[in-house]
Amino acid sequence: MEIIKPAVQFLAVMLLSPLLLGVINRVKAFFAGRRGQPLMQLYFELFKLFQKTPVYSRTTTWVFRAGPVIGVSAMVTALAILPFAGRPSFLAFDGDFIFLIYLLGLARFATVLAALDTGSAFEGMGASREMQFAVFSEPAFFLGLAALARATGQSSLAGMFGVLTGDLWRTAAPVLALLTASFFIVLLAENSRVPADDPNTHLELTMIHEVMVLDHSGPELAYILYGAALKLWFFGSLIACMVLPRHSGSWASDSGLFLLAMFVVAAAVGVTESVLARLRLTKVPYMLITAFAFSALALIFQVGR
């Protein structure tokens, strides 16, 4: 197999993923009628943070330092497996998405432990909530993938998105639409976007993901932010692959379209964030259960067909 194309794809992902957040913020700013931060804001922040000296709490131990490292490397590994524009990356095998889900789990595990290591009430709170939402989002995500696998008759992501063509959309539109919706909700929750969470509030009591990383600083914080961007790319690309069934032969055009789709998804996230209000904390599980219901419905349709 050739190594060049996957390498290029991977490099693109690594470089472009921070841009998605920029897009989201610009869209939100546009809706709010502000100028908003520059598109490259996250790049600047990462650059700055990498140069800063980390500050550690006396309470913390190696767990605190290990968290971000493991988190980001899990995400990078995940993206090395995730197909790009429906084409396999470095690794593509039967059941690769299971591996991906558990890589996300590993990242979450490390982050939560790191948060608990600070012994702070707020970060514990955030950790607890993160875990709570994961319990609801993972089954929904899993069920969606199961439905997709049933629809496409494949058991590897590349395979699924490979056979996910326009006429499949024509025959199984409701199923795929439901799945897309479900994945989108999961994306919002997993990436702590409104309405599940508000990334740029500053009232710790209401935060989930952000509050877990209160004590991180310097390169560790940079890792965390970068990891979050990669995670957004991860879910975004799933949706992009879903809604972009067309596969012209040429790699270049497909990739271009795919990147475009990614930014469309990011814009969609931005729009959602601007038009929706943040849900009450106790309501978030119901949102995720809705996603679960969508996936289940899709699966039932699919088995029924």
Place this chain on the structure above:
Amino acid sequence: MHTFAELIIVFIILLDLALAVTGGLSSCIKLVALQGVVAGLLPLLAGSGAPHPRAVVFALVIITLKGVVFPSLLARARDRSGARKDVEPLISYPASIMLCLGAFIASSWMGSRLPLPETNIAWIVPASLATIFTGFLLITTRSKAITQVLGYLVIENGIYIFGLALFVEQPMMVELAILLDVFVAVFVMGIAIFHISREFDHIDTAELSELNDWRRGEYGK
């Protein structure tokens, strides 16, 4: 000859009824003794022709035991225990009569189911069964320890009627062993009663129910 035997049978049954209704302790003892004597006479009349000499000896032993020894033993036990004079039945006398009659009916039915081979006396089986059940009646519906021994003796009488009517030609050895056992049984029971009367102020067996597993009032909650 057999008419005599059958008369005796009838007499024994009547004695059963009498036991079922008698209230006095001493008269009970006398009745049981009488029944034993009569039963002891039975084999002499059962066999056809002149009674076998061995049977005669045997009958004599029986009569002395049941007619003389046991009653005196029991009488002594009663006097020692200074028990009140009546048997203190747990159920009324009419009820006892009813039960007794019921026992007769049941036993006659069983007798009809169990025809004895080559015996020439009618009513042997029913009479013995009836006597046995009367004995049980005495044991279960009378409250005194002595009456229970009496019941045991009545049961023995019942069995005895049956046995003697059957085995005139059995080896002596066995009967003697059996007899010895009965004798010792009564003897030991007498001793026991003596001890009971010493330990407990009287021999009403209601006292003798301390050993039980009844978890009264610990259930249904």
Place this chain on the structure above:
Amino acid sequence: MIITLMLLPLAAGILSFLIRDDNTRRTLLLWTARGHFLLTAVIIYTTLALGFVFIGEPPAVVWFDYDALGLLFIGITSLLFLGASHYAVTYLALEKRDPGEDADDGSIFNNAPEAVFTGCLLLFLAAMTAVTASRHMGLLWASVEATTLLSAPLIYFHRHKRSLEATWKYLLICSVGIALALMGNLFLGAAGLKTGSGLDLGSLLAHAAILDKPLLKAAFLFLFVGYGTKMGLSPFHTWLPDAHSEAPAVVSALLSGALLNCAFLGILRVNAVCAAAGLADFTGGILILFGMFSLITAALFILGQRDYKRLLAYSSIEHMGILALGVGLGGGAVFAALLGALSHSLTKAGLFFTSGVVLACEKTKRITDVRGLWRRAPRTAVLWLGGFFLITGMPPSGIFLAKFLILKEAMAQKHYWLAGVFLFFLAMLFAGMAKVFISMTFGEREAKPGEKPFAEPAGMLVPAAIFFACVIFLGLFMPAWLSGLIQNATGNI
């Protein structure tokens, strides 16, 4: 030889009434037991070596002789008595030292004279020997009655109200039962009247085919109820818990381990006659019915039990039920029943021995008052717990094998419901006993005021230990001669 076997304890018993000195009497007891055991061993050995003469074909009328079944039971009895005698010597010495303040209400009582105790013990052995040896139903009956009368004074060793009550109930209930058995014997004779075989076992078996069926049935019913009373099958078992709980431990052990077997032997004898007469189904049904009923009764009463000696007594009822069940099922289960009889006798005797030590240590029979035996009397606790595991059929033990075989037979005969009920109540029994034994053995108990540390009497523990070892050994390795003996014994049923 057999006569000597019976005369030896008889003579010794009578003698011991005359002996004044305690120690000589105890030595007499010991040596009689040893001699008896030795003789038994010799008889068993010779019979096994020569092969069984009197299986099947009728001999001339013999009153005393051993077939395989009798040998098995005399073996059990003699072995048990050997252990019991050794136990009793230590026990009597202990009793002499502190004459009883009563276990439950603390009232002072004095024991029966030791001469009476020892004498009755020995005569009791003689009577049981006669039971196992007799080939004549009348003699069998007489000896069984004799065992009752001779064991009554043993139960009344501690002379206080409750033991008297127990003795009285034992005496009366068993006598009544035995009276019924006598009636049964007469019916048996009547059934065999035209064959002229009287009550001789051999000829009864030989002419079984032409016995009068209805009378035979009646005979079986009377004998079953009669000997069943003695054997402790529910609902005739009522005397058993009282007697076992009030008698001294050694007596309870003998009652449970030897006496019940003797009564069982009586049932087996008449069962053999009925089976030979083709009434196997009739008897089997009754045996199964009452066996299960005993099992259920035992289970229910063990759950609500407050007194650990009564608990053991109910466990004996359970095992008698299992034996009856096995014989009723027939086939391979008969072997199981006999194996179970052997193992149960040894295990239960050991448990009763241990219970005696527990009583001596804790001065109470109430389960709830015994805690942390482990601390005060470790060896006793080990035996107590081990006995529990063995009696509930934890392998390796003969009891386990017996239960397994019976279950297998039931399944093979497609008695699925029977097997189900059997298992359910076994589980109930196991749980009930487990609770008791755990709570008694483990945990802590603060020492009572003025309580001195308890010195465990080795003489009372060693017999139990040896019995348990035998049972475990049975479960691990069954010597060929023994299985042969039991196999032959099944031929006598």
Place this chain on the structure above:
Amino acid sequence: MALVLLSFVILLLSALLALCLNRNTHRAQDAGAYGAVSASIAGLIPAVKVLLSGTSETLSLPWPVPLGSFSLTLDPLSAFFLIPVFVLTGLSAVYGVDYLKGYSGRKPLGLAWASFNVLTAAMMLVFTAANAVLFMLGWELMAAASFLLVLFEHEKPQSRRAAFIYLAAGGTGALMLLAVFALLGANSSALDFSSFAAPTRAAASAVFLLALCGFGLKAGFIPLHVWLPEAHPAAPSHVSAVMSGVMIKTGIYGLIRILGYLRPWEAWWGWTLLVLGAVSCLVGVLFALAQHDLKRVLAYSSIENIGIILLALGLGIIGVTHSAYPLAALAFAGALLHVFNHSLFKGLLFMGAGAVLHGAGTAEFEALGGLSKRMPRTALLFLAGAAAACALPPFNGFAGEFLIYLGAFRGLNSSAPVALAGVLAGLSLASAGAVAAAAFTRAGGCTFLGEPRTPRAAGAHEAGGLMLFSMYALASLCLAAGLLSPLLLVPLSRAVGAGFGGIYGAGSGQEAAAPLIYISAGALLLLAMVALAFAKRRSLFPVARAASEVPTWDCGYAAPTPRMQYGASSFAQPLTDFFQPVLRKIGQYPVLSEYFPGKASFSAEAQAVFYNSFYTPAASRIRDLAYRFSWLQHGRLQIYIMYIVVSLMGLLLWKL
């Protein structure tokens, strides 16, 4: 086979020796530990040989016991179950030496070691016996030995209670197994496994149900699990490791064995197993989330993992009955692989919990915290084990679950029932995995991270060298088994072939090979990434000064006290509240009425739902019945004799 016998003999002799040396603690410890370790080494050799060669060894000696024959069989399945036994018991023995030192003088250590070695020997017997009597012998010895170990601290009432529940459950299960063997061997003279005949359909289903209950009472899936969360915490930790790591697997092993004699299988068996497994893994892990004691959490997590194994078995049986072979092969392989993996990481976790008990004197979350400063190695190892238990790559827990997932997804594309089964299985796995992550982050966090909540925790000390050695060994095994899972495939397929039939063995081999290789590649990539990120986190853009230490930025609190940090109850509250209908936890919530509320306290306590709301009422019902019947023995002589008369009358009237 000779070596198996040898290790058997070593175990029994060393047990005896330890018992004799009970007085001298050190000697007893040495006797027990050396015996266990050498026996494990001796036993590992033949087990590995059989797995690699694939040829099973048998031994048959004459054994004069009715129904019995001393016949042992070491086929790949037995060997596959035996290897964890040897690994775990050997390491636990090493661990135990340090762990039990503290008890010397207060406890009969000789007895403890004797029972430990007997337990090991009994497990060997169970896994190799080829005769019902022999099997039951091993089974009950196992129960008895572990019962004694559960009572190690018998002065505590809860451990006595635990022991009773354990014993009762074990006894009931054993009786059911007797029924199973009696049914299977009803027509065979000696109950050798080889002589078992496949019974008729109805009987087969009966056997299946009996075996399910009988073995289930040992395996401890819901609702037969009640003894497990009581007994595991009560036992000494190295024993809990063995009990939870391998002993409960004897139930799985027995079930597989018995299933082998019940072909052809019914679909509804598979569904039963699947549903039971799903319920156990979900409910079990939820209970784990609600516990407040480290060892109880681990015990409930064992229930979850047993559920996963059961679920895989059910999935496989459904696959077989619908002839969906790749699904079946993968599911069976996943089940067995998870058996192996679970024994490794659960052993590690229990040892970690033991180290906590040993170092801090308690395993209550509310009394712990901040141990990773005081016992860093234990913390590292425990968290590694926790990651493995959450099936996170690169640890070994993932491989087994992955195979099950893969099977489920293969099933998706076949007929509707199989697809449904697959979805059910995968879904419960996913949900259980998510909750497990919550439970284990909670456990690890509240124990090792943050500030110590009590002086006890503050004064905790690191575990001894031998304890650490065992934990390191297990942790590295976990990692190795995760990274090198393809290497396990050969023995695994052998075991599957021996347990379920050759085609499944081969099938699992070829189906699972490629994905597993990719998995390990991914795992290696992950490790590489971690190393890279760790190396680069400073040197990507070199920074001037070294890191500085400050108090936790607690949004302005200068000095956050330990009491401010999030407690275990609070951490779990959102989820446990959501699942309150299942958990039925008892808790007091503060009610804030006035504007300036005073002291408020919150506590939530999980209760043993099944025990309290099913078993206890049933037991008391039965006891009540027994008490009612106790009237029969009321002590009145007359009525006693009446019983005799009445039954005699009845018999005469009925039978004549």
